[in-house]
Every structure is written in structure tokens, then in C-alpha cells.
Amino acid sequence: MANTSYPASYYAASANPVPPRPALQDDVETDVCVIGAGYTGLSSALFLLENGFKVTVLEAAKVGFGASGRNGGQIVNSYSRDIDVIERSVGPQQAQLLGNMAFEGGRIIRERVAKYQIQCDLKDGGVFAALTAKQMGHLESQKRLWERFGHTQLELLDQRRIREVVACKEYVGGMLDMSGGHIHPLNLALGEAAAVESLGGVIYEQSPAVRIERGASPVVHTPQGKVRAKFIIVAGNAYLGNLVPELAAKSMPCGTQVIATEPLGDELAHSLLPQDYCVEDCNYLLDYYRLTGDKRLIFGGGVVYGARDPANIEAIIRPKMLKAFPQLKDVKIDYAWTGNFLLTLSRLPQVGRLGDNIYYSQGCSGHGVTYTHLAGKVLAEALRGQAERFDAFADLPHYPFPGGQLLRTPFAALGAWYYGLRDKLGF
Structure with missing residues (x-):
């Protein structure tokens, strides 16, 4: 065997x-x-x-x-x-x-x-990062919602505060969850x-x-x-x-891609994420990243519906990393891999x-x-x-994908295209 x-x-x-x-x-x-x-x-x-x-x-x-x-x-x-x-x-x-x-x-x-x-x-501490004012409004609502269920380890971050926890100029604000982590x-x-x-x-x-x-x-x-x-x-x-x-019949494997840089050293790693929190943005097709114990940056994102392995993972994810951290343009990628998660229609x-x-x-x-x-x-x-x-x-409720297994991949990919367009246009 x-x-x-x-x-x-x-x-x-x-x-x-x-x-x-x-x-x-x-x-x-x-x-x-x-x-x-x-x-x-x-x-x-x-x-x-x-x-x-x-x-x-x-x-x-x-x-x-x-x-x-x-x-x-x-x-x-x-x-x-x-x-x-x-x-x-x-x-x-x-x-x-x-x-x-x-x-x-x-x-x-x-x-x-x-x-x-x-x-x-x-490590303790996870950040949800907002790229638009609309996403920031969603985080404000999310904080009120979570607090209604007794979850109080939350802090809204304005533009100044989020720059203190992540060295990315893309974000207008965010929310820190100290019960999150990595x-x-x-x-x-x-x-x-x-x-x-x-x-x-x-x-x-x-x-x-x-x-x-x-x-x-x-x-x-x-x-x-x-x-x-x-x-x-x-x-x-x-x-x-x-x-x-x-x-x-009621689920679909999907692939997500991840890269890991070479060790960045203490100074560069600390400049990116001074408190060593993990971060994910608020897009529908979101990016996420964090530091490892040996000070590499793990950066992931993207979805491949139907769980096919892309030919070049680094080519997909490295541009996303450099958009967040252009200061890493000369950093080598040591590892790139994909893994499958299971998607349901209701999520x-x-x-x-x-x-x-x-x-x-x-x-x-x-x-x-x-x-x-x-x-x-x-x-x-x-x-x-x-x-x-x-x-x-x-x-x-458990919903089957429309058209069964034959059409579930194009159906989900079409939905992702739509939400990805919304992310890009900011609505």
C-alpha cells in the first residue's frame, strides 16, 4: 500500500x-x-x-x-x-x-x-483589517453583535492605531480580538x-x-x-x-494557497507586526498573514474551487503579500503549498x-x-x-449545490467572481 x-x-x-x-x-x-x-x-x-x-x-x-x-x-x-x-x-x-x-x-x-x-x-491577538469605510462600519456592527453574546475582548482600531499593530498602509482601521491568536x-x-x-x-x-x-x-x-x-x-x-x-452531495472541496518567506530576522519581523498579532482583511476573498516562531511571514489567500492545485502558488500569493508589504520585495519565498477546506452553500x-x-x-x-x-x-x-x-x-438547513456535483464548481466560482468584483469596487 x-x-x-x-x-x-x-x-x-x-x-x-x-x-x-x-x-x-x-x-x-x-x-x-x-x-x-x-x-x-x-x-x-x-x-x-x-x-x-x-x-x-x-x-x-x-x-x-x-x-x-x-x-x-x-x-x-x-x-x-x-x-x-x-x-x-x-x-x-x-x-x-x-x-x-x-x-x-x-x-x-x-x-x-x-x-x-x-x-x-x-500567540494571543488577532486583527480584522478594514480596507474601506464600509468594512469599518461592518466591524463596528460585529463588535456590538459579539458583545451581545458576552464576547468583550475587543478593541476597535482607528487608522492611527492599526498602523501601530501592522505596517500596512492599505487599512483604514480594524478590530483587535485578544481572544484570537495564532x-x-x-x-x-x-x-x-x-x-x-x-x-x-x-x-x-x-x-x-x-x-x-x-x-x-x-x-x-x-x-x-x-x-x-x-x-x-x-x-x-x-x-x-x-x-x-x-x-x-452537499459540500465542495476548495483549495487555498499559502506561502512562507525566509526568516526575516527580529528587526524586520517586528517592524511588520510589532505585537506579533495575526491579521486577516475584511474582503470576501480575504488575505491573511502572521509571523512564525522563527520570524517568517506566513501569507495566504485565494480560493481554487474544486480543489485543483495551481501550477505556481507563489505567482498567485506573492503579489498579494507585496501589496500589503512592498518592503518585502527582495525577500525569498522558502515554501509554497495548497490545502483543501470544505465549502457548504450556506457557508x-x-x-x-x-x-x-x-x-x-x-x-x-x-x-x-x-x-x-x-x-x-x-x-x-x-x-x-x-x-x-x-x-x-x-x-x-443543509442545501445541495444547484445542478449537483457537476455544476457546483462553476456555480461557486461565479459567486466568488461577483464578490471579488465587489471587493475591488469597494461596495
């Missing part, structure tokens, strides 16, 4: 050492079989193990191989569609439950890092996997789930083994393929249950670092019989 290794990213090159994990080659029994060793699967496994469940995790490649080990590394609160949009869609009662959870994922990450002593370069995402996943194993959980790598045998005692088949479980959690997200056809996560014993969460729509950690807790609660928070997500 082919051995799938990490893509050539900065994160893979700077990952903490980990023990080799075997492929599943036997038939095993467990309480819960988790499909996918990304954040959703690892968070679920940890919460379940902490509550006495026996857990087996199947990973098609390596821990954190997908979006969990390739993303921009930013801890961003709420969901890809904010609480006010949810409220208009589902009403105040359900929105209140979801709003109360919108800031929990970041707390879970910090609790995990502290409890299990995970070395992942955790991490080395692959090292966070690897640390969580080690925590899973420290509690008796078992992780098999190079063990893709190829078939789920549904029924009272479901069985997950891999190429060389199988897992019989009381419950299954499907946490494959953009890398699930067609394992569960009814989930594939809200899809959570639910198939039959009595198969649970799933997918479709973070580019907002997954915090949400996936919350999702793990919510899924674990549901398996323990505490379903109120699970039901709040499960009751969100």
Missing part, C-alpha cells in the same frame, strides 16, 4: 518529532471509530476518552495531513457566517445557542495546549494526537476508510483491516471523498446523524480552526446523550 506523506509545507518541515504509527492490519472492536485525524476527529477523540470511551482513530495519510496541518494557523472566533446571519435564518432561540458557542473553540484550544503541554507557538497548526494536531494516545486512544495512519457497513453494530473497512464500533464519527471533511455519498457547518450511530461534522467553509475544536466537544456530548447543542447545529 502506498505511503502518503505530508506535502512540502513549512509546517511539515518544522513539525515536532513524532513516533511512527502503524496501519491497521487487524480486526478490532471499539466504542467509537473516528474517521479522520484532523482537528475534528482529534477533538472528538479527546473529549470521548476523557469521558471513559474506548476510541480508535483511522487516518488515511498522517495526523493533520489535511486542512488541520496546512491552514494559516489563525484562531478566529465565530463561524464563516456570523451570528446575525444565523439569527435571520433560524430565529432567535437557536441563534442564541449557536451564539453562546461561537467563542468556545478558541478556549478549548488554549485549554488543550495548557493541559497537555502542546508546543505549537501559541498557532503552528500541524504541531497543534500532533500534540493533540499524542494526548489521545496518552489517554489510551489508538491512531492508525495510512489506513483510509474505504467502506462503512451500516447497521446496529457498524463496521468501518480499511484496505487491510476493519473496525467494529458502537458509534462512528465521520470527520474527513474535504478529504472524505465519496465515502458517504449523502454528505458529498455554515453541517452536523448530523445518519441512522442511530453514525455522526458527522463537516463544511467549516474556511473557518475551521476554532469550530472543529468545538465540534469535537459537541459530538462527544451527543454520544453521551446530551444533544441540545448538537441539535442546534443539526437543525441548520
